[in-house]
Amino acid sequence: MAEKRAEFIKLFREFADSYPPTPQGEYHLRHYEEEREQGRRNFEAILEAERQGEDVTDQVLMKLLPYVHWSSVKPKKRIELLADSGSLRQTVRNLCKVSTLPHV
Numbered sequence: 001m002a003e004k005r006a007e008f009i010k011l012f013r014e015f016a017d018s019y020p021p022t023p024q025g026e027y028h029l030r031h032y033e034e035e036r037e038q039g040r041r042n043f044e045a046i047l048e049a050e051r052q053g054e055d056v057t058d059q060v061l062m063k064l065l066p067y068v069h070w071s072s073v074k075p076k077k078r079i080e081l082l083a084d085s086g087s088l089r090q091t092v093r094n095l096c097k098v099s100t101l102p103h104v
Helices: 002-018 023-051 057-063 075-083 086-097
Strands: none
Touching: 023 057
C-alpha cells in the first residue's frame, strides 16, 4: 500500500507541475467554476425529472458523465453513441440500484 501511495504522490506532483501551465490546463482552470455550476444545474434538473417519474437515464448519460462534451459532438454521432450505450445504460441502472443514487 505504501508503494502505491508513493507512486500516486509522484504522479500527482508530476501532473500538478506540468498540466496547469499548458494551454489546456489554463483553459480548464478558467472554466472550472462555470462547468461546476452547469453540472449542479444539470444534477438538479435530473433530480426534478426523476421526482416527476421520468426515466432520466439518457439525461444522466449526456449531462453528468464527464467523458463527453456533448456540445462538441455532432447530433448524428450523439445518436450513434447513445444507440451503442445500451450496456452502459444497464450498468448505470444497476449501479443506481445498489447505491443511494436515484433509480433510473
